[in-house]
Amino acid sequence: MRRLINIKNGVVTLLSAAVIAGLAACEADPVETMRGNLPDDELLENTNVLIRSQYSSVERAVVRLTEGTGTTFDPIYCQLTRPAEKAVTVKAVSDESKVAEYNSTYGTEFLTMPATNVEIADNGQFSIPAGNKTSEKIKVTFKADGLTAGNYLAPISISSEEVAPSENGGTLFYAVKVRGLEVGDYELDTENTTVFYVNTSDYSPLLADVWVISKEDLMSPDMPTVWQKTYGNIVNLRTVQIGYDEATGRAQLILNSDIRYVLEHADLHIRPLQDKGRKVCLSIEGGNTGLGFCNLTDTQIADFVAQVKACLDLYELDGVNLFDRNAGYGQVEGMPAMNTTSYPKLIKAMREAMPDKLLTLADYEEPTEYFWDTEATGGIEVGKYLDYAWSGYMSENEDVQILDPWGVIDQDEGEMNGMVFPVNNHPRKPIAGLEQSQYGAFAVPFYSVSSSFNTEAIGTLNLWVWRMLGWSANNMLMFGDLITNIQGEYEGQWGAIIGMALTVFEPDGMDGTYMYGVYISHNPNGNVFDPNVPALYYGDYTKDW
Structure with a gap:
């Protein structure tokens, strides 16, 4: 018979609810995604393609990890500006070269997420059949192996022999926020x-x-x-x-x-x-x-x-x-x-x-x-x-x-x-x-x-x-x-x-x-009236969502 044991180190962090909404168990009280239809680029002779996270309608998304051996994932897809006249293949890769450019453009100080810590399913290959605009979703996995606490940038860029990436949609920028373990004082x-x-x-x-x-x-x-x-x-x-x-x-x-x-x-x-x-x-x-x-x-x-x-x-x-x-x-x-x-x-x-x-x-x-x-x-x-x-x-x-x-x-x-x-x-x-x-x-x-x-x-x-x-x-x-x-x-x-x-x-x-x-001993993540007082004030830790 097993007994209570210490929890393993390196627990993983936030995974989005839309994934669990896919379980039959969670059909009640569904959480809708924010995606909706993306606007077309300006009408051009050629068709363009962009890459997005399922949970973001723009070229930025956020995931979280816990330092150690934690992992998390996010579904991504590609979308054309108009239906494909023929089958289109798109390739996605982790693109470290974009980090310095991003920091320079926006005045940010993101660390570079190593490409070895980013795994894109199906070898990063998307297929969009003729007559369709949107690919099937594939999973990108982020790993905390070897990372210390901090904010990292993990750009994912796309390329294709059939279509050109859209001007503002050819790279999806993930902010990967890695938190340290909170062991506390006791x-x-x-x-x-x-x-x-x-x-x-x-x-x-x-x-x-x-x-x-x-x-x-x-x-x-x-x-x-x-x-x-x-x-x-x-x-x-x-x-x-x-x-x-x-x-x-x-x-x-x-x-x-x-x-x-x-x-x-x-x-x-x-x-x-x-x-x-x-x-x-x-x-x-x-x-x-x-x-x-x-x-x-x-x-x-x-x-x-x-x-x-x-x-x-x-x-x-x-x-x-x-x-x-x-x-x-x-x-x-x-x-x-x-x-x-x-x-x-x-x-x-x-x-x-x-x-x-x-x-x-x-x-x-x-x-x-x-x-x-x-x-x-x-x-x-x-x-x-x-x-x-x-x-x-x-x-x-x-x-x-x-x-x-x-x-x-x-x-x-x-x-x-x-x-x-x-x-x-x-x-x-x-x-x-x-x-x-x-x-x-x-x-x-x-x-x-x-x-x-x-x-x-x-x-x-x-x-x-x-x-x-x-x-x-x-x-x-x-x-x-x-x-x-x-x-x-x-x-x-x-x-x-x-x-x-x-x-x-x-x-x-x-x-x-x-x-x-x-x-x-107040948790720093809690919504409390005074974190310096070793007691509970009215309403401390009540839900704030």
Whole structure:
């Protein structure tokens, strides 16, 4: 069974959303390109040809890379000023000679992108059939091998024996912006496995990149800092859904406009997290269509898994969190009933298709309550295909729930040490094939200031007793959707909730010897009010797109 590992170095950067829009999974909420029809040159006797990026209507385009071994690509095409009278062949090459001319003309200071770092598919050959104006698209790949951080220019020029390049369209100038790794000032904590959720409809994922925990020694007169670490080993991005296409009967991976924007701009919103060793995953849930993980056909499973894999590979994400909620089972006419084999088959197929990706599960309600029973699951031991599973109960409408699938909590001993029962309202059984050390038994919601679950803190104190009595099988610490500082009922709760949870979670947090403080180390890419203050102001890291 695999465990959480450090992320590989040299992650790749931004890949455009129009590529993933080509996946069947992303047909909903399409992102249109800006291209449109290009204007003809002045009417001349001869036909001319120009080269363009699919995502730019002019002779300039921008791509981004991360220094190291990162790669990215862009589709390019050629277009004639009028339909070809006969077949036309055009050749494209990386043209370093144009960089000095460009810098001189425009007063820029671009570095030269080595031609060896630019690969044009099909040997740079375009074909335009007679009667057509536009070629098929081919892919140009940019590689960061050997490059340091900086702005590079990668001109791509065209030539043809049949037609002349247009005056302003014979070269496509790519600005290749190479960013350095953002390792930050603090090491990522590896003694605990901390899990965050980020709803991209509200926040940038950078909100998960800024949490610093400081351990202070209160027994020494000078009260020294023992250590400072950043938290958030696994970051699950929402909202991603499983949808249903009535016309084709397909299960589809639905990326809403916010998560799609984040993926398109991964160099700003995702790569800084991965640079520090965080695993960034998609959290997939139901879309209220009546179709979910529990009523898929084998054909739908195979198709859906392929869509998920393509998305993760394209955007260099680290894994998937399956959270079967809001599917709308039994609420949509004509949709099949839930069964007990579909979800286990999906999990098995996910692992087999993506053995190198993190695969996690939120244990929540009916969709997972039978995972202990291999007869019900068709002989599949679900836990053998998972890296981790954890409690999906993170509602503000109930106290912190400590799930006890293995039955280790003794009520008499617990009450004698101050526990208040019941410690959970959701009886669960062990997931077959999953070790107890892989199971996160609780998740902490972000309660409002006046919530009784916050003021009385019974669930939080139960956590302390549970840990003190040795009933916790691991160091997994889960939180619900992260929040920033919000004026009103949630003011200050961004730090208070995490601070309290850590105080009761750490073995020495309640004995008066040490104090655990929560601080913010701002990410330079974030939209924040004051980057020099180690706290969150109102609205810090809210989405700015």
